[in-house]
Structure formats: structure tokens, C-alpha cells
Amino acid sequence: MRQNIVVECVETGERLYLTSKNKRNTPDRLELKKYSPKLRRKAIFRETK
Incomplete structure (x- = not known):
């Protein structure tokens, strides 16, 4: 069961990439x-919540 997640940059806080895990x-x-x-x-x- 894979779910889509958004990843956020630790340094700048920008959310650019969408991936699954x-x-x-x-x-x-x-x-x-x-x-x-x-x-x-x-x-x-x-990964963000």
C-alpha cells in the first residue's frame, strides 16, 4: 500500500517534490x-505530515 508524500527542504522550507513510499x-x-x-x-x- 503506497501513499503519496510531499518532501520539504530542511534549510529553505520549500516543498517541491512529490514521491511515494x-x-x-x-x-x-x-x-x-x-x-x-x-x-x-x-x-x-x-517528509512532511
Whole structure:
């Protein structure tokens, strides 16, 4: 059972990316390194509620 989640940049707070995850396999918050246009580099994006 996959659910869509929004990831938010830790440093700037921008919400750019939409992804999905399996809540049964990964119950904790997801952290991904994605590109941030404001910072012009890769940054950590964390799952929001």
C-alpha cells in the first residue's frame, strides 16, 4: 500500500517534490537528497505530515 508524500527542504522550507513510499516497510520519516533551486545545490528533503 503506497501513499503519496510531499518532501520539504530542511534549510529553505520549500516543498517541491512529490514521491511515494510504503508505510508498512518504512514507518519513519523519509529523507532524500534532492536538488534545491534556491540553494543551487543538493540538499536534504524530509517528509512532511
